[in-house]
Every structure is written in C-alpha cells, then in structure tokens.
Amino acid sequence: MAPILEVEDLKVHFDTYEGKQQVLNGIDLTVNEGETVAIVGESGCGKSVTARTIIGTLAQPPGEIVSGEVRYRGEDLLSDRAAAQRVKNEEMAMIFQDPMTHLSPVFTIGTMMADIINYRGKRSISWMRMIRDAIGRGNRLSAADRERCVEMFTKLQIPDPEGILDRYPVELSGGMRQRVLIAMALITDPDFLIADEPTTALDVTVQSQILDILAERIAEQNLSVIYVTHNLGVARKLADRIYVMYAGEIAEVATTEQLFDQPMHPYSIGLLESIPKLTEFDSEGIGGLIPNYTDPPSGCRFHPRCPAYMEGTCDVEQVPAFELGDGRYVACYLYEEGMDVETAASIADTEVEYEDEELEQFAAGQTGGTPPWEEDEP
Amino acid sequence: MSEEPAMTTPVREQESALLEVRDLEKYYPITAGLFRRQVGSVRAVDGVSFDLYPGETFAIVGESGCGKTTLAKTVAALQEPTGGSIVFDGRSIGELSNRELKPVRRQVQVVYQDPASSLNPRKRIKAIVAEPLIVHDIGTKAERRERVDELLEQVDLPVEYKYRYPGGLSGGQQQRVAIARALALNPKLLVLDEPTSALDVSVQAKVIKLLERLQREYGLAYLIITHDLSLVKNFADRIGVMYLGKFMELASSDDLFDNPMNPYTEQLLSAIPIVDDEELKYKPAEISLKGEAPDPSSPPSGCSFHPRCHKVFDACSKIDPAFYDVESDHHVRCLLYDDDHRE
Numbered sequence: 001m002a003p004i005l006e007v008e009d010l011k012v013h014f015d016t017y018e019g020k021q022q023v024l025n026g027i028d029l030t031v032n033e034g035e036t037v038a039i040v041g042e043s044g045c046g047k048s049v050t051a052r053t054i055i056g057t058l059a060q061p062p063g064e065i066v067s068g069e070v071r072y073r074g075e076d077l078l079s080d081r082a083a084a085q086r087v088k089n090e091e092m093a094m095i096f097q098d099p100m101t102h103l104s105p106v107f108t109i110g111t112m113m114a115d116i117i118n119y120r121g122k123r124s125i126s127w128m129r130m131i132r133d134a135i136g137r138g139n140r141l142s143a144a145d146r147e148r149c150v151e152m153f154t155k156l157q158i159p160d161p162e163g164i165l166d167r168y169p170v171e172l173s174g175g176m177r178q179r180v181l182i183a184m185a186l187i188t189d190p191d192f193l194i195a196d197e198p199t200t201a202l203d204v205t206v207q208s209q210i211l212d213i214l215a216e217r218i219a220e221q222n223l224s225v226i227y228v229t230h231n232l233g234v235a236r237k238l239a240d241r242i243y244v245m246y247a248g249e250i251a252e253v254a255t256t257e258q259l260f261d262q263p264m265h266p267y268s269i270g271l272l273e274s275i276p277k278l279t280e281f282d283s284e285g286i287g288g289l290i291p292n293y294t295d296p297p298s299g300c301r302f303h304p305r306c307p308a309y310m311e312g313t314c315d316v317e318q319v320p321a322f323e324l325g326d327g328r329y330v331a332c333y334l335y336e337e338g339m340d341v342e343t344a345a346s347i348a349d350t351e352v353e354y355e356d357e358e359l360e361q362f363a364a365g366q367t368g369g370t371p372p373w374e375e376d377e378p
Numbered sequence: 379m380s381e382e383p384a385m386t387t388p389v390r391e392q393e394s395a396l397l398e399v400r401d402l403e404k405y406y407p408i409t410a411g412l413f414r415r416q417v418g419s420v421r422a423v424d425g426v427s428f429d430l431y432p433g434e435t436f437a438i439v440g441e442s443g444c445g446k447t448t449l450a451k452t453v454a455a456l457q458e459p460t461g462g463s464i465v466f467d468g469r470s471i472g473e474l475s476n477r478e479l480k481p482v483r484r485q486v487q488v489v490y491q492d493p494a495s496s497l498n499p500r501k502r503i504k505a506i507v508a509e510p511l512i513v514h515d516i517g518t519k520a521e522r523r524e525r526v527d528e529l530l531e532q533v534d535l536p537v538e539y540k541y542r543y544p545g546g547l548s549g550g551q552q553q554r555v556a557i558a559r560a561l562a563l564n565p566k567l568l569v570l571d572e573p574t575s576a577l578d579v580s581v582q583a584k585v586i587k588l589l590e591r592l593q594r595e596y597g598l599a600y601l602i603i604t605h606d607l608s609l610v611k612n613f614a615d616r617i618g619v620m621y622l623g624k625f626m627e628l629a630s631s632d633d634l635f636d637n638p639m640n641p642y643t644e645q646l647l648s649a650i651p652i653v654d655d656e657e658l659k660y661k662p663a664e665i666s667l668k669g670e671a672p673d674p675s676s677p678p679s680g681c682s683f684h685p686r687c688h689k690v691f692d693a694c695s696k697i698d699p700a701f702y703d704v705e706s707d708h709h710v711r712c713l714l715y716d717d718d719h720r721e
Contacts, residue, residue: 042578173670203441208649209667233651274583278660281612285583289548
C-alpha cells in the first residue's frame with residue numbers, strides 16, 4: 001500500500017497571553033491508500049489541531065506551524081499553497097463533531113448542498129451568476145444534482161431523502177443532522193476524509209448506526225480516513241491502525257488488533273484500563289493532569305504521570321519512536337529499537353502498574369511537600 | 379484500598395426504603411395561541427416507581443431526552459411532580475411546604491454533569507463548599523472553615539486549593555469540589571446527574587473510585603443518572619432502563635446484563651463500543667438498529683418503543699404493555715412477557 005498522506009515532524013505552536021504554547025511537538029503520521037487511521041487521545045492532547053493542520057483550517061494566528069511537512073501524494077501542502085488549495089478543494093473532506101455549529105440555521109439542507117455542489121473549489125464566479133444569486137434564482141440544485149443528493153441520502157439511510165432537501169437543520173434530529181453533514185462531505189466524492197469526533201454528541205444507538213454507515217461508505221468509496229476520537233471503543237470498531245496521542249506527541253502506533261491485544265506505552269495501558277468495561281471496572285485511572293503546554297515537562301511529556309518513570313532517563317530528552325517487530329512504534333524508554341514483541345510485552349506487563357498509593361498517602365497526610373498532581377498545575 | 383470489604387447489596391428485609399417513588403409523573407404543558415391555552419403535554423416522566431435503600435446505588439440509564447434528568451430533579455425536590463408520590467425517609471415530599479422541605483433538602487444533595495457551570499466562577503472554592511452550611515445556618519464561621527478543610531481532604535484535594543477559583547482547577551478537580559459541596563450537609567442520598575460525562579476516561583475512573591470510597595465510609599445512597607451502561611455495570615446495585623419517560627426494564631445490575639429481557643436493553647447493549655473481546659459475552663447477537671427516540675410530545679401508540687424494536691409484532695402498536703414482574707425483582711415493560719398478547 002502506498003502512503004497517501006505523510007506527516008513528518010509537525011510542530012505547531014500557539015501564541016497566547018501566557019506565552020508560547022508548544023502544542024504539537026513533532027508528529028509523524030502516515031495514512032496509506034484506503035486505510036482508516038484513528039487518532040486517539042484525551043481532550044487537549046492536540047488531536048484536533050493535527051486534523052486541522054492537515055486540512056489547512058488551522059487558525060493562524062494564534063496557531064503557527066513551526067516546522068514539518070504534510071505530504072499528500074508527494075506534494076507538500078504546507079509549502080505549496082496552490083497544491084494545498086487544490087487538494088483541500090478537490091480531494092479532501094471533513095466531518096465535524098457538532099452538526100449544529102457547522103450547518104447554517106437559516107438555509108435549507110438543499111441550499112447548502114447546492115452551495116457545495118456548485119461552488120466547491122471555485123475561486124471566482126461569473127457576473128451573471130452573481131446577479132442570478134442576488135435575485136434569488138441562482139443557487140439551486142439542478143435535477144441531476146438533486147438526484148445525486150437523494151441517492152447519497154438514501155445510502156446514508158435518511159428517511160424521506162427527497163423531502164429533507166427542503167427542510168432546515170432545526171427540523172432534524174441529531175442523528176439526521178450528522179448524516180447530512182456526512183452527505184455534504186461525501187457528495188463531492190473525495191479521496192481523503194478527516195472525521196473529527198463525528199459521533200461524540202450522539203446517543204449510543206445512533207452512534208452505532210452512524211459508524212456502520214460510515215464504515216460502509218469508506219469501503220465503497222475506497223476512502224482513506226483520519227478518524228479523530230477520544231473513544232477507544234469507536235476507534236476499535238472503525239480503524240485499521242491507531243495512533244495514541246498524548247500532550248502533542250504520538251505515544252504509540254499499532255494496528256487495532258495489536259493495540260487492544262497488548263498496549264505497550266504506559267499511557268496506552270493506563271488509558272485502556274481506565275475505560276469502564278462490561279466485564280470489570282476496577283481501574284485507578286491515571287494520576288495527574290495533562291501538562292501545561294507553555295512549559296511542558298522535559299523529555300517524555302508523560303513522565304510526571306508515568307508509573308514506570310525512570311529518573312535521569314525519561315526527563316532528559318524527547319523520546320524517539322522505537323520500532324518494535326510487526327511494524328509498531330512506541331515512544332518509551334522501556335523499549336529499544338528492534339525489540340521483538342514478546343520481550344516488549346513482558347516488559348509492559350511487569351513494569352507498568354498503576355497504583356493509587358501516592359495519592360492515598362498524601363490524603364492521609366503522610367507525605368509532605370507538593371502533592372503528586374501539583375507539578376503540572378497550570 | 380484492597381483490604382476494605384467489598385461493597386454488598388444491603389439486606390432488604392431488615393431495612394426500610396430510604397426513598398419510595400410511586401407512579402411519579404412530570405408533565406410539561408405545551409401551550410399555544412394568544413392566551414397560552416394548553417394544547418398538549420410532554421410526558422417527561424410518566425408513571426415511574428422504584429425504591430432506593432440506604433447505602434445502595436440505583437442507576438437510571440437512558441438516551442438523551444428520555445426524562446432521566448427530569449426524574450432526578452423531581453426526586454431531589456427541585457421540581458414539583460404533576461402526579462404520584464415521593465416518600466423520603468418516611469416523609470411524603472409532595473405534602474410538605476417549602477419551609478418543611480428544608481430539612482429534607484439537607485438529606486438529598488445533587489452533583490451535576492458539568493462542574494464548570496455548576497460552580498460559581500467568581501467564588502473561591504472555600505466559599506463554594508461552605509455555601510450549603512451558610513444556607514442551612516450550620517456552625518460558626520470557624521467551624522465552617524474547619525469543615526471545608528475536612529471536606530476537601532475527604533475528596534482527595536489539597537487543602538490549599540480552597541483559596542483558588544474554579545477556573546484554576548481541572549475538570550476532575552472541579553467535580554471533586556462539587557462532590558465536597560454535596561457532602562457538606564452529611565446527606566443520606568446523593569443524586570448524581572451524569573457526574574463523569576464531562577470528564578476524560580482516566581479522570582472518570584478516579585472520580586468513580588472516590589464515589590465508591592465515600593459510599594463505603596458514609597453509607598450514602600446514590601441515585602446515578604447516566605447514558606453509559608458500561609459505567610454502571612459494576613458501579614450500581616440496581617439499574618432502571620428508561621425510554622420516553624417510562625422504565626422499560628428494572629433489575630439488579632447482574633440480572634440486567636446476564637439476562638437482558640427488553641429489546642430496548644438489548645439494543646443499548648449491542649450499541650456499546652467495546653474495547654475487549656471478553657465483553658462480547660454481555661452483548662446480544664448482532665441487532666440492526668434503526669431510528670431515533672421519537673418526539674416526547676407525541677409518543678407512538680401502544681408500546682412507545684415499537685417503531686424501533688427488532689422484535690415487534692402486531693399487538694405492539696395497539697396495546698401499551700404493563701410493567702411485568704417476570705422474575706423476582708426483574709421487571710420488564712414488553713408484550714413479549716405477556717401471555718395474552720404474545721404471538
């Protein structure tokens with residue numbers, strides 16, 4: 001499989017009153033042709049920033065791309081503006097989390113579909129068109145386009161696909177709005193789709209329906225997908241490969257099977273343990289907070305919360321991503337380059353153990369000084 | 379924490395219920411026209427009954443718009459029910475005046491979903507936690523200060539945090555403050571309205587651990603409202619599954635997951651995205667889901683779930699099923715369990 005998108009050493013900073021926030025700290029990411037890649041992490045870890053930088057909607061300022069490359073089929077989108085514009089207009093599409101903020105409340109679904117079909121990728125329109133638009137006759141769906149929309153709505157299992165074109169977003173339920181948003185992204189037949197938490201605002205039964213539909217679309221249109229989510233269960237359902245992200249760094253890359261079978265990075269292990277399961281739920285969670293980006297911890301950004309923290313090793317230099325056998329990567333000094341998976345798995349089993357002792361001791365007043373979670377306090 | 383005894387379901391026979399809810403109804407009027415004439419009603423809570431025993435955790439699970447938050451607010455006496463009765467600790471809440479309600483309110487405290495909006499951003503943590511004490515006129519100033527320190531310690535927050543504003547805390551810490559405030563009056567019942575849905579999973583685990591510990595230490599009863607079945611599987615003793623204002627199934631949490639009887643519960647279970655193959659044993663066989671919750675102002679005829687149900691038959695659209703007691707303490711609202719109508 002040839003890579004369709006390669007992100008290399010992407011660094012994005014944000015200017016704020018508190019100083020320069022070093023949000024993305026060297027992201028490497030590859031999406032192969034026809035592959036679904038999930039970026040998983042907790043809120044504030046930079047997953048949406050990554051998605052927005054790739055599709056070129058990062059607000060600049062306050063955002064600033066300090067270094068890195070985003071190559072789409074070999075073209076660097078960050079340096080070549082023309083290519084970026086073309087790729088964004090013709091080959092990429094994005095689905096957002098909250099349909100209500102991304103659908104206009106004052107236009108019908110049909111008008112918005114017409115906007116996309118008629119104007120997407122066009123940088124100028126003719127005078128005639130402008131006049132026709134101004135007197136309200138211009139922006140309509142042609143009969144053929146109408147058919148196309150109805151066909152797409154039918155594929156997304158929207159009831160009454162014909163009638164929905166004349167309705168406003170407020171008249172639709174949450175699940176239907178999200179389906180419309182997906183239809184808008186897919187109607188132009190993109191090759192590459194970025195989905196930023198598209199099911200987070202929905203109920204589980206609706207989420208499950210949307211995921212099924214999305215999976216069907218991905219397979220049928222042979223889409224390459226970046227799926228951003230905080231929900232590991234959703235990622236497991238949809239993704240081929242998963243990038244676990246923590247505080248602007250990629251902690252671990254593995255295929256979905258590998259990750260759920262044996263997570264390696266202490267953060268992935270803690271994250272997986274923290275998820276309430278039907279079988280059992282007896283997790284301590286992960287102590288501490290996501291670090292402050294203006295003054296991030298030295299070395300591995302996870303070290304202040306890590307149960308396997310090695311003083312003098314973890315807090316010195318940024319951890320490179322070590323490749324283990326089977327093509328998975330993990331950015332943690334517990335492992336070494338080229339280590340085979342069994343050895344790594346036994347290390348993960350023995351070294352990484354989440355306990356609550358520190359916190360309990362502190363609560364009981366046995367330790368002095370700063371509590372363990374104080375260190376990262378913004 | 380391991381040396382402490384495991385949480386057990388209280389023995390029912392020896393104790394009387396802390397909270398008895400019978401046929402509770404909360405209808406909201408829909409008005410129209412110049413004179414605000416009532417043209418209909420939204421049946422947010424429509425005939426709900428359950429008991430809650432001291433030290434027990436009762437979970438209400440349902441999708442958005444099913445009336446679970448309305449139920450919580452009505453139980454916490456923040457809203458007046460339009461029908462039915464709530465008996466808390468032997469006193470019928472509906473018959474009490476506002477003045478007589480005050481001591482009851484001390485016993486029932488609420489923790490809301492979003493700590494960022496339930497904590498006053500312009501007050502320091504110490505003022506927020508002390509507020510219930512001031513409202514109920516408990517203790518002197520010095521005693522209140524002492525109590526605030528004690529409460530913060532109980533929820534694992536450093537005492538120095540009392541000088542901060544809510545904005546200076548993370549989401550998990552804010553929720554701890556909200557829990558500390560709820561504990562200030564030594565309540566018997568905590569109503570937890572989606573206490574962790576605004577939090578990340580690693581923080582959620584910590585808050586749930588804290589709630590379990592507090593329950594062990596103080597014998598609190600919890601009424602937890604949530605949409606997350608996997609969260610309450612091991613947290614709650616009994617679970618009520620709610621749909622359009624009614625309980626569809628009510629059972630102990632083990633029974634509910636081992637043997638889900640209502641098709642709606644099956645659908646909810648099958649929709650949970652799981653992270654571990656072992657969880658599959660709790661998932662029913664593949665069900666194709668369809669539709670969304672209907673508008674509560676005009677619910678479907680017969681069983682309110684029948685348009686989405688995968689086991690629907692003719693009678694479902696005509697007859698409103700009763701709440702059948704199928705096994706001991708396992709209630710189901712479904713015609714499949716009615717011998718007269720089943721096909």
